[in-house]
Amino acid sequence: MIIRPVPIRILYSAALRGQLELLPRLHTFFSAQRQTAPGISVLVDLGQSCAAGVWICQSTSGRGMLVAMDALGYDAFHIGQADALYHFPQLVNQIKQVIVTPLAAGQWATSLQRGGIKMRICNGKNLELIANDRPDTVDLILGLGLGSAPEVKPIWKAPCRLLSVVGGESESMILGQVDITLLPDPPYIQIEENRMLTLPPETLPNPTITGVIDFVISEARQAERKRGQA
Numbered sequence: 001m002i003i004r005p006v007p008i009r010i011l012y013s014a015a016l017r018g019q020l021e022l023l024p025r026l027h028t029f030f031s032a033q034r035q036t037a038p039g040i041s042v043l044v045d046l047g048q049s050c051a052a053g054v055w056i057c058q059s060t061s062g063r064g065m066l067v068a069m070d071a072l073g074y075d076a077f078h079i080g081q082a083d084a085l086y087h088f089p090q091l092v093n094q095i096k097q098v099i100v101t102p103l104a105a106g107q108w109a110t111s112l113q114r115g116g117i118k119m120r121i122c123n124g125k126n127l128e129l130i131a132n133d134r135p136d137t138v139d140l141i142l143g144l145g146l147g148s149a150p151e152v153k154p155i156w157k158a159p160c161r162l163l164s165v166v167g168g169e170s171e172s173m174i175l176g177q178v179d180i181t182l183l184p185d186p187p188y189i190q191i192e193e194n195r196m197l198t199l200p201p202e203t204l205p206n207p208t209i210t211g212v213i214d215f216v217i218s219e220a221r222q223a224e225r226k227r228g229q230a
Contacts, residue, residue: 006040008180008181009037015167018049023069043072044144066095080125106123131157141162145165146168151166154188163189
């Protein structure tokens, strides 16, 4: 139950399109953004982590990118119709067994609790469906997606607060920040700031994530060699 204003910062990425080399710098960048959050912070990916024709995506059927991204501390990965994995649920099930980050994809939703606030993160298409399922036990339902244009939309559906965060499909990487405040009274959700972010070129790479990427690439190449010998 919300009895006082609660600030939440939602950070998101989208359309990384297999750019493994960006992940060490993204980890440094998002860590700094989370540290300066006025309250709770949530980090999500809206989709299109892979793209056709990118080596790591082809060699691992889209799995390698999510395995590498898993090390960045995301709270949820959205997989939507714009993602090739969406059409191969058996591969999605395999990924769920090897990564820590929960999925907000198709019928899947995940629960998150921070600072006494209970959240559900889901595919944006299921936002209101999730809201109808025991809404009194959740303080915020966050729906993720990609669409033709970016949109952040707060919804009050008594007794639950809903927030839809949709990124616009893009050929280049998308980074964004949405600062909201949960309120005990109307309007219940207040958007404080909604802006696009830019990864500064001087951002230093995180060495741990660099090591994770080296491992993912090594495993992908070894799998390729095994397939070639089969």
